[in-house]
Amino acid sequence: MTTADVLIHTRTAGYRHDSIPDGAAALTELAQELGRTAETTEDPGAFTPERLARCAVVVLLSTTGNVLTPEGRTAFEAYLRGGGALLAVHAAANAEPDWPFYGEILGTRFDGHPEVQPGTVLVAPGDHPATAPLPARWQWTDEWYNFTSAPRGVRVLARADETSYRGGTHGDDHPLAWCREVDRGRVLFTALGHAPEAYRDPLFRAHLTGALTWLTA
Template identity: 80%
Template sequence: MPTPDVLIYTRTTGYRHDSITDGAAALMELAHELGRKAEVTDDPEAFTTGRLARCAVVVLLSTTGNVLTPEGRTAFEAYLRGGGALLAVHAAANAEPDWPFYGELLGTRFDGHPELQPGIVLVDDHDHPATAPLPDRWEWTDEWYNFTSDPRGGGKHEGTGKPGDGSESGVWILARADETSYRGGTHGDDHPLVWCREIDGGRVFFTALGHAAETYRDPVFRAHLSGALSWLTAR
């Protein structure tokens, strides 16, 4: 039986990031380093039960707008509930605005961003392969996404979402934005940027980072993405 592969999906029906080409190339390389074949596509017809059954991970790379067909939504939900995995990168928080399941999957929606600028990422938990290689205070330049709500639902006092901590939401916050380090944040001192969760038998990982093309050539950011891929496939 062939090794399940990585499907990198890049379709946009809204704003399209110039970094998608670089991001797709980087994710292809990282998948190959983990021993996985990878395919890049913007064809919504790829989201069928048969194609998804061969996927270890589906990556939504800065997808925006409604990018799936009704049939694709049905197949993708079944895939995730049946043990599949999703890596949602950057503008993927602005995908599928008309699909309630996708909003529940991420726990929130994109709500704008300030101008591209330097700031600091606060890494809350290094006990995850995606954040293990990151410094506690990571100097970074990005768009610093704001969201419509806290992905944990009940806020930071509900728990980290780390398995076994009793959090009801199941959302494990890995890193936050330090809003004192840049202009335009709307969440105060608890601004989640990177998180993950499990849903039924599947896994979901989201990183709000990844706006610029050069991001995908940065070795620390590549280690961040590689760690996310390794966690998503470690089942």
């Protein structure tokens, strides 16, 4: 197995998004632009202490269901607590449903979505690399994920304006992207990224680039 600074995991045990190949290709390109190598895999056997020790960032790209082995979960938790980094994209909010640690680091769980439609992303002010390139009101089309509760213990980077689309369940405070630290590690989640064309959009690519930059800082 080759060494990679960014390990992109795309295994699914539930719904599989058509955008996964586009997302993996885009993340590989963005990693290379940041001077890092990248590898895409669906092999849960990649989650070993030795393999993860060579990773600057692990990306869970629209993974669904239980995609890690018990041994992989143990190794991944140790990696994150010890200073590793996770970028969880879109349907990764619906991964590892029976693993309490994963729910803890995300701060919440996926709870459905309305139909794909245009709406407005409200970007939090500040200089976080994942959102600094974005406009304060960003017009976007996606699935507009709902969650079981507001994420706990996180810094919210972007919210949905529920008045701009149909089917939101959170009201005035509907987080879409957030970050947090886990012991010595870092986690960033973005609910965006449903459609293949999202990964060709310059602003969304800037969002992902900024996420990778923060996670490796």
